[in-house]
Amino acid sequence: MLPTEELNGENQISYEASDQHPKRSRPTKLFLPPEVIAEIISRLPVKSLLKFRSVSKSWLALISSPEFVKSHMSLSFNKNINDRVMEESNLDYLMKNSGMSFLIEGSVNGLLCLVNEVDKIFLWNPAIRKYKKLRNFRYQFRNASHFIYDFGYYKIHNDYKVVRTFTIFGRQGNFQQVNMYSLKNDSWQIIESPWNCNMGQLISSSKFVNGKLHWATIVGSGLERVWGITYFDLADEKWRKVERPCGDGFLVLGVLGTNLSMICNNPTNHMDVWSMKEYEDKQSWMKMFTINYSILHPMECLLYQSFYMSKKGEFLLMFKTAYMIYHLKDNSIRYSQLRKLNYGVLADFYIQSLVCPLSQNEPRT
Structure with missing residues (x-):
């Protein structure tokens, strides 16, 4: 026809x-x-x-x-194109022959934020094979250590942001500084530290939800240590708290669907999984399910990891050297070891896109 x-x-x-x-x-x-x-x-x-x-x-x-x-x-x-899995060998991995290890520090709109062993930062879209190496930021302190990198998107200005936090441990006390990179302006700036706002110490990397970066935080030390949730709003660049539904155990943050979620780990070998159905509404926190488990050192295993949920009702919890799959239908648990990799990796959702990390006047690598 x-x-x-x-x-x-x-x-x-x-x-x-x-x-x-x-x-x-x-x-x-x-x-x-x-x-x-x-x-x-x-x-x-x-x-x-x-x-x-x-x-x-x-x-x-x-x-x-x-x-x-x-x-x-x-x-x-x-x-839900992010349900499709791409093998590492199909990603045209730009760092394969660099001889350095890299960590995936965040995934937003098809862009991945990668950081290598010497703290070089890259924004990379593997679908279109384009990447940008971010310009260096001059540190004010030579003994800076304990870096945390986070990646988000400011929709109104169509700008991608990298937030880098580093902590200096000294005899006279600890000090924390936060830097933020703007892809649109191709520049770094120093922003207010959460410590200065009495928000506590940031633990692990953040979760990007509703235009904000969220961290599990600790205030105090020893028996007086209190866990909480702190977020940084990319719109007004302010630090604020999110009220949590439970008071015991340390926290691991994640995203279920599009909702901010958390694991509240208890000392009696079980964890509660919560999800916030209406953002910033404490009453909307809902306990999804409870998992009983047997891990020798849960604090060491869970503290810096994440969790995900599949459409098949499988709950995936990432450890440092393994992962656990919990089946909601029959409450069964299966453990698997991660294969050895010659570079670091953290799991995150990825959606293929045409977003290019380069500006129009930059050479197309």
Whole structure:
């Protein structure tokens, strides 16, 4: 019915269709307007769109436009494309031959934040094979240690932010400084430390929810140590607290669906999994389930790890050298060892996108 297909110079597709009537052999051209074309191809995977950029200049401009990139990313998220697993060997891993170990410190909108052994930071989109090495930040202190890196997105300004926290341990007390990088401005700045706001010490990396970076925090020491949840708002750059539903045990933060979630670990070999259904509403914290487990050193295993939930009702809890899968249907638990890797890795959700970490005036690596 549609024997031929053409592309004209106005970003339209034309088809020659025939009604196959013996007395009517003259084909009729049907045109698809640009907005219909954009609507159709925005539902395609990144791999196909990268090929379609070569169709014409108009298609290249369309697929490369910020509006199309945002539309495609939104549709990809809603279709749960992040459920697809990509093997490491398919990622064109840009650090393979560097001879250094790297950690994945965050994943937002198809961009991964990577940090290597010498604290070099990269923003990388493996789907489009583009990456950016962030400019260095000059430290005010030579003995800076205990670095924590976090990655988020400020939607209103369409800006990706890297937050780096380092702690200095000294005889006269500990000191903490926080730096923030803006991809849009390609610059670093010093921001207020959570310690100065009496928010406590940040533990492990953050979880990005609702435009904010969230950390498990500790206030005090010894028997007087209190766990809490602190967040940094990328919009107004202020530190605030999130009220937690339970008071005992240390915390591990995660994201279930799109909700801020947490594990409250108890000393009696069980953990409660909570999820906040309405953001910043303490009454909306809901206990999802309780897991009984037997681990010799749960504090060491859980403190710096994360958890995830699959559509099949499997709860995945990451340890340092292994992971645990809890099946909600029958309350069974299965443990598996992580295969040895020659680089560091932390699990995170990943959605393929066309987002490029480079600005228009930067060379396309």
